[in-house]
Each structure stands twice: as C-alpha cells, then as structure tokens.
Amino acid sequence: MFPVNTQDLSPDVPNLKPFMASDLYHRRMANSKAGGLKYLQYGVVGSMSLNNMLCTRCCEGFEPNEKIVNSAGELWHQECFVCAQCFQVFKDGIFFEFEGRKYCEHDFHVLFAPCCGKCGEFVIGRVIKAMNANWHPGCFRCENCHTELADLGFIKNGGRALCHECNAKLKAEGLGKYVCYKCHGIIDDQPLKFRGEVYHPYHFNCTQCGIELDENAREVRSRPGFAANDMNELYCLRCHDKMGIPICGACRRPIEERVVTALGKHWHVEHFVCAKCEKPFFGHRHYEKKGLAYCEIHYHQLFGNLCFVCNQVIAGDAFTSLNKAWCHHHFACSMCDQKMNQKTKFYEFDLKPVCKKCYEKFPNELRRRLGKQHAAQQRT
Amino acid sequence: MSAEGQVVSCIPNTSKMSKAKKVLEEAREIQNPELDLADKGIASFEELPGLLNMMNITRLTLSHNKIKVVPPALANLTNLEILNLANNNIEELPLSLSSMPKLRILNLSINRLYSLPRGFGAFPILEVLDLTYNNLNEKTLSGNFFQLETLRALYLGDNDFEYISDEIKNLKNLQILVLRENDIIELPKEIGELVRLRELHLQGNRLTLLPPEIGNLEVTNKSVFKFEGNDWVTPIADQLQLGVSHLMDFLKSETYRILYGRYQQNKPQVPPPCIDKAKKASRIR
Ligand SMILES: [Zn+2]
Ligand SMILES: [Zn+2]
Ligand SMILES: [Zn+2]
Ligand SMILES: [Zn+2]
Ligand SMILES: [Zn+2]
Numbered sequence: 001m002f003p004v005n006t007q008d009l010s011p012d013v014p015n016l017k018p019f020m021a022s023d024l025y026h027r028r029m030a031n032s033k034a035g036g037l038k039y040l041q042y043g044v045v046g047s048m049s050l051n052n053m054l055c056t057r058c059c060e061g062f063e064p065n066e067k068i069v070n071s072a073g074e075l076w077h078q079e080c081f082v083c084a085q086c087f088q089v090f091k092d093g094i095f096f097e098f099e100g101r102k103y104c105e106h107d108f109h110v111l112f113a114p115c116c117g118k119c120g121e122f123v124i125g126r127v128i129k130a131m132n133a134n135w136h137p138g139c140f141r142c143e144n145c146h147t148e149l150a151d152l153g154f155i156k157n158g159g160r161a162l163c164h165e166c167n168a169k170l171k172a173e174g175l176g177k178y179v180c181y182k183c184h185g186i187i188d189d190q191p192l193k194f195r196g197e198v199y200h201p202y203h204f205n206c207t208q209c210g211i212e213l214d215e216n217a218r219e220v221r222s223r224p225g226f227a228a229n230d231m232n233e234l235y236c237l238r239c240h241d242k243m244g245i246p247i248c249g250a251c252r253r254p255i256e257e258r259v260v261t262a263l264g265k266h267w268h269v270e271h272f273v274c275a276k277c278e279k280p281f282f283g284h285r286h287y288e289k290k291g292l293a294y295c296e297i298h299y300h301q302l303f304g305n306l307c308f309v310c311n312q313v314i315a316g317d318a319f320t321s322l323n324k325a326w327c328h329h330h331f332a333c334s335m336c337d338q339k340m341n342q343k344t345k346f347y348e349f350d351l352k353p354v355c356k357k358c359y360e361k362f363p364n365e366l367r368r369r370l371g372k373q374h375a376a377q378q379r380t
Numbered sequence: 381m382s383a384e385g386q387v388v389s390c391i392p393n394t395s396k397m398s399k400a401k402k403v404l405e406e407a408r409e410i411q412n413p414e415l416d417l418a419d420k421g422i423a424s425f426e427e428l429p430g431l432l433n434m435m436n437i438t439r440l441t442l443s444h445n446k447i448k449v450v451p452p453a454l455a456n457l458t459n460l461e462i463l464n465l466a467n468n469n470i471e472e473l474p475l476s477l478s479s480m481p482k483l484r485i486l487n488l489s490i491n492r493l494y495s496l497p498r499g500f501g502a503f504p505i506l507e508v509l510d511l512t513y514n515n516l517n518e519k520t521l522s523g524n525f526f527q528l529e530t531l532r533a534l535y536l537g538d539n540d541f542e543y544i545s546d547e548i549k550n551l552k553n554l555q556i557l558v559l560r561e562n563d564i565i566e567l568p569k570e571i572g573e574l575v576r577l578r579e580l581h582l583q584g585n586r587l588t589l590l591p592p593e594i595g596n597l598e599v600t601n602k603s604v605f606k607f608e609g610n611d612w613v614t615p616i617a618d619q620l621q622l623g624v625s626h627l628m629d630f631l632k633s634e635t636y637r638i639l640y641g642r643y644q645q646n647k648p649q650v651p652p653p654c655i656d657k658a659k660k661a662s663r664i665r
C-alpha cells in the first residue's frame with residue numbers, strides 16, 4: 001500500500017520542493033484571510049527616510065509622493081514590482097513567491113504548480129501525489145469502481161490504482177477464488193453458494209437446527225419450480241438429508257431432475273458412469289460387478305469376456321481358461337488352430353492352449369524343460 | 381547340415397504334398413476362407429500352387445511344416461487376418477509381411493529367426509505376435525519394432541534377450557508380455573507404464589532386481605505375474621515367498637525405493653545364463 005501524499009518529487013516539475021513544504025505554501029497558509037495569496041501593500045514612505053531607500057529591482061531612489069510597493073519590508077517602484085517571468089504588473093495585486101522571485105498567477109502555475117494526471121488542470125490546494133503523478137482529490141479514483149481514493153487509501157495493482165475492495169476481488173479472481181459477498185474477503189476454502197452469490201459458509205446458520213454452516217451446507221429451493229432464488233434456504237447436510245430429497249451417489253448433491261436408481265443408490269443421469277472410463281451410460285446398458293457399474297467394453301475388458309482371438313464381446317457361452325476367454329468359434333489350439341471343446345485335453349504353454357498332438361511336435365529340448373518345470377510346480 | 385535341412389522344395393514327400401494340394405482344391409471349391417495346412421510336410425510354398433491367388437482367405441495355418449522361406453508374395457493375401465507359421469524352419473521373413481492390412485494374429489513360434497526384417501514394426505493392426513522359441517535378441521529386433529502400438533499380446537519366450545528397450549512403453553495396448561526363459565539381466569522401468577498389462581511372464585531369466593515402477597501394474601483377479609527362476613535379491617525373494625501381491629505392494633513402498641537406489645549404486649552380481657541355449661532346436665542351421 002502506498003501513502004497518498006508521498007514526498008517524491010514530481011518528475012516534470014524541476015527544482016520544485018514538495019509544494020506543501022515550500023515557503024510559499026506556508027505563507028499562504030499563514031495568511032488565511034488572503035486566501036493563501038499575497039497582496040500588494042501600497043505605502044507612502046516619509047521624506048526623511050526616502051533618501052536612503054532604493055528599489056529592490058532597479059536600485060534607483062524614489063520620487064517624493066511616488067507610490068512605493070512595500071512587500072515584507074522590501075521596496076519597489078510600482079513599475080518595477082512585476083512578474084519575474086512576464087514582467088507584467090500583478091493583476092489584482094495577486095502574486096506568488098518562490099525562491100525569492102515573484103510570479104503572476106499564470107506563470108507560477110505554468111512554472112511550478114502541478115497538473116492533474118486526469119483532467120490536465122492545475123492543482124491548487126490539496127494535491128494528491130500518487131502513481132507517479134499529481135491529482136485533484138476528486139480526480140484520483142479507483143479504476144474499477146470510481147470511488148474517490150484520497151481519504152480511503154489505495155492499492156497499486158498492475159499499474160492501476162484500486163480501492164481495497166476491488167483489489168481483493170481482482171486478486172481473488174486471479175487466484176481462481178471467490179470473494180465473499182458479505183465481508184468482501186477472499187474465500188480460501190470452499191465457497192457457499194446462496195441465492196446466486198458466494199459467501200464464507202460461516203456467515204450462515206442452518207435454517208433447521210441453527211448450527212453454523214460449513215461448505216457442505218445445502219441450498220434448498222423452498223418453492224420448487226420458481227426460477228427466482230430469493231426464497232431459497234440453507235440447511236446443514238444432516239438436516240438436508242433428513243428432508244428426503246434423493247442424493248446423488250457420485251456427487252453427494254440433491255437430485256432435482258431425473259433420478260437413476262442403480263446399485264442401491266440414486267444418481268444424477270450424468271453422474272451414473274462406467275467405473276473404468278467414467279463415461280455416463282445415458283440409459284445404455286450397464287454391467288454390474290462388485291458394487292460397480294461398467295460399460296460393455298470395459299466390463300469385458302476387465303472381466304475377461306472378450307474373445308482372445310477375435311477381441312469381440314462374447315455372445316452366448318464363453319470358454320474361459322488360462323486367464324482368458326474364447327468365443328465358441330475361436331476356442332482352438334494355439335499351434336494348429338484346430339477347434340477344441342470342453343472335453344478336449346490340452347497343455348498350457350505360456351498360458352496358451354496347445355493340443356496334445358501339437359505338444360508332441362514341440363522340440364524335444366523344449367518338452368523336457370516344460371516337463372521339468374511342470375514337475376517342479378507339482379512339488380510346490 | 382542335418383538330414384532335415386537337406387529336404388528342400390525340389391524333393392518333397394509326394395504323399396504329403398498331394399494332401400496339401402487336396403486341401404487347397406477343396407478350399408477353393410467350397411470357398412472356405414480358413415485354410416488348414418498344418419503338418420503336411422510342406423517344405424516350400426512352391427508346393428502350394430495357386431495359394432497366393434486365394435484372395436478370399438482370412439486364416440492360413442501352416443504350422444508343423446518344414447518351410448524355410450516365406451515368399452514376399454504372401455503379402456498379396458490382403459484379407460488374411462490370422463497367419464500361423466508355428467514350428468517351421470523359417471530363418472528370414474520378407475519385409476512385405478508388415479504391410480498386410482488386416483493381419484491381426486501372427487504366429488512365428490518355434491522357428492529359426494535370428495533377426496526380423498527392417499521395418500517389421502509397420503503392421504497396421506497386428507494384435508497378437510508370437511515369436512516364442514526363436515533366436516532373437518535386443519540387437520536383432522527391427523528398429524521400429526516397438527511401434528506395434530496395436531499389440532495386445534507379445535510372446536518373446538525362449539529367445540536370447542538380455543535387455544528390453546524402454547520403447548516398450550509405446551505398446552500401450554499390451555495385455556500380455558511373455559519374456560520367459562531369455563537371458564534378461566535388467567528390465568526397463570517403462571514396463572510399469574503398460575497400464576493394461578495383465579500377464580507378465582518373467583520366469584527363467586537372470587534378473588536380480590525389479591524397477592519399483594513394476595509395482596504400478598494393477599494386481600487383479602485377472603492378472604498373472606510369473607517371477608520364478610530368477611536370482612532375486614533377498615528382499616524380493618522374501619516377498620515372493622509371501623505371494624505376488626505382497627511383492628507388488630513391496631515394490632511400491634518407500635523402503636524398496638531406497639533399497640533399489642542403493643542397489644543401483646552397488647549392483648548385485650549378474651547371474652550366469654541358466655539354460656543351455658545351444659541345445660535349442662531353433663539353433664539348427
Ligand atoms: Zn507573469
Ligand atoms: Zn483533476
Ligand atoms: Zn465473508
Ligand atoms: Zn441443521
Ligand atoms: Zn451427481
């Protein structure tokens with residue numbers, strides 16, 4: 001956070017002390033009746049002293065009865081008391097003094113007074129120095145909501161001046177978080193959605209039991225069918241579950257549209273999915289196994305009822321053996337492709353079926369090894 | 381040269397040759413798309429006149445013959461889905477095979493392959509590749525071998541692999557990987573990325589350690605992991621005693637991760653080969 005009035009020098013006003021710190025400012029402030037400005041003081045100085053007195057500018061003496069300008073004890077010819085920049089007499093006697101020189105209002109502004117970063121006008125009176133520029137208090141506003149920032153303070157956010165609230169909101173958005181609609185703080189945990197806004201859950205209590213709510217609280221439409229949500233109420237999860245609205249077995253949220261009932265639970269249509277590929281069944285046939293539901297492809301992939309040869313789902317009876325399954329057409333010896341049936345005796349070779357005839361055609365060396373391994377397995 | 385090796389295409393066994401011709405004629409007559417020519421004493425495709433014009437066939441079974449050479453023109457059978465050349469004397473394959481557009485199952489087990497043709501990995505939809513009992517190793521696989529992304533099952537048992545390329549991770553659909561009885565010294569951690577793997581056969585190799593990533597593989601009632609016959613370091617051997625699921629949990633543990641790191645600094649001695657490969661029938665030239 002940056003203070004509103006910094007001591008920084010404004011870069012486009014050379015050699016200017018901070019305006020508030022200048023002599024001029026102090027004198028202006030001291031002379032409140034003069035509205036902070038200096039006025040000419042005309043005086044007729046007595047003749048006895050006139051001889052010793054000289055004009056501050058031209059160092060000449062004064063004529064008797066001549067109007068002499070007296071400013072803070074210094075004397076001038078009237079025609080010598082002029083703006084250090086344009087050499088014109090001061091209009092309405094108003095001048096500004098800076099580093100011992102006097103300027104007309106116009107030139108003082110041009111030379112020394114700051115311009116507002118918003119409207120481009122001179123800033124007289126209170127200058128807001130912020131964001132490397134000067135501003136009228138009314139011109140320095142939050143770039144998001146346009147609140148005056150002079151007395152609220154501001155936050156610099158990516159080159160923009162923002163009020164605290166807007167800054168929190170934008171920061172939360174950047175973090176992918178919400179800002180509580182009630183306290184305007186960032187919601188670090190799960191937000192509670194209620195009547196279209198988001199909140200810290202702890203601002204609310206359960207309509208039924210009064211317990212302070214957490215993120216599991218449920219918003220219930222008290223007038224089902226009405227689009228407006230300003231009648232909605234909040235309940236804690238326990239009270240909500242007692243109200244008898246079906247809860248989806250997947251997302252644990254109430255089901256207000258179509259309910260799918262399967263596996264002893266209720267589901268949102270789009271949440272009743274294959275346990276493997278997570279695609280919704282949308283009314284397509286599902287296969288149940290050990291409390292989970294699967295699509296046809298994954299049921300067969302996982303539970304082995306795709307034929308090892310044709311890789312198609314086996315319709316009708318399957319031959320299952322050796323960690324595999326075969327359709328009626330494809331249950332055959334892996335060496336000679338001769339069909340086999342339940343009664344056919346076969347050997348196992350790398351969990352492939354080999355008919356007796358084929359096994360006997362294996363190289364002797366291989367058969368001996370397989371025989372030994374078989375015997376070893378029998379022992380264990 | 382063995383006596384077997386001398387029986388080449390010019391002097392075929394006439395009785396068996398006529399059997400093969402009969403099968404071909406029958407198949408042509410009834411338009412049977414599945415051709416069974418197993419155990420017909422066939423030494424050469426020259427004994428199968430007209431076969432390479434039978435465009436309709438979807439399965440060709442030529443196992444238990446004496447075929448040494450596979451003609452490039454076999455790839456003309458563009459409807460072939462299953463090609464079974466198991467238990468022959470094939471030493472080399474034509475490059476053209478890899479272009480067969482519908483080939484899903486290729487059985488080349490029990491042959492005499494010392495290498496695969498360059499570009500072998502180009503099969504567009506190959507699902508099951510059986511190379512069991514040949515003479516292949518990591519240096520003689522084709523450079524693009526692991527581009528066979530559609531493979532469901534890869535059988536490499538009874539070959540001469542010492543290492544498996546980390547490119548195996550490209551075989552995303554692999555459900556079955558058999559590496560039984562090779563000379564494998566080390567496995568790539570990338571095997572742990574084969575999320576669909578449900579059969580892994582590692583018996584009879586020279587393994588001492590498993591990459592912790594193997595623990596990522598899912599253990600279900602449909603998965604089979606075979607680890608016997610390796611020279612496992614004691615902590616792995618102990619877990620195997622308790623069971624495969626214990627081992628898989630152990631591989632996932634922080635304890636094993638640290639242990640594995642230590643073993644990497646100070647690798648266990650590589651055990652000697654345990655099988656006398658010289659006796660393999662696939663070695664006969
Ligand atoms: Zn002036
Ligand atoms: Zn302004
Ligand atoms: Zn709040
Ligand atoms: Zn309650
Ligand atoms: Zn749901």
Ligand SMILES: [Zn+2]
Pocket residue numbers: 274275276277278279294295296297298299
């Ligand atoms: Zn699915």
Ligand SMILES: [Zn+2]
Pocket residue numbers: 307308309310311312326327328329330
């Ligand atoms: Zn089938």
Ligand SMILES: [Zn+2]
Pocket residue numbers: 333334335336337338354355356357358359
């Ligand atoms: Zn058979």
